[in-house]
Amino acid sequence: MSHELKTRTEDNILHVDVSGPRDAATVAAAAQEIAALCKKKAIPMALIDVTGLEGELKTLDAFSLVVKHFPTLRELSRLKKVAVIDNELTEERHRFLENVAVNRGFNFRIFDDCDKATEWLRE
Numbered sequence: 001m002s003h004e005l006k007t008r009t010e011d012n013i014l015h016v017d018v019s020g021p022r023d024a025a026t027v028a029a030a031a032q033e034i035a036a037l038c039k040k041k042a043i044p045m046a047l048i049d050v051t052g053l054e055g056e057l058k059t060l061d062a063f064s065l066v067v068k069h070f071p072t073l074r075e076l077s078r079l080k081k082v083a084v085i086d087n088e089l090t091e092e093r094h095r096f097l098e099n100v101a102v103n104r105g106f107n108f109r110i111f112d113d114c115d116k117a118t119e120w121l122r123e
Contacts, residue, residue, distance in 0.1 A: 003030055003053075007037060013121055014043045019052030024061040026053065028069045035073040044080040045121045049114070051087050059096065066100045081107045083117035 003020030014037060018030045027050075034046055073079070086094075094110045101108035111117035 014046045022053035022055040049085040084110045
């Protein structure tokens, strides 16, 4: 099963809804596409809703994505901030994934509320 992205731009933020299987390959491919869109449109921020993904991303897969795939995204985009909306992760997993990303220089947060995510992006 492949993934699907639905996008729109509002207030210099790329809004993306991602659907498909929740696995490392899908998340990596979606991240590449989102980074390329941000570069093409010169958009510095992304609000990514992954509540449409099915299944659960394992902790080790999440770590590997940040360590292996996120650095290549720097070359593909001008992203300064990324907010992810997800209702599937526990608070513990939110903190782990955020910490791994932030410790590697990414301005990245996970939210379970779209309004809070948008507010953080606009700060």
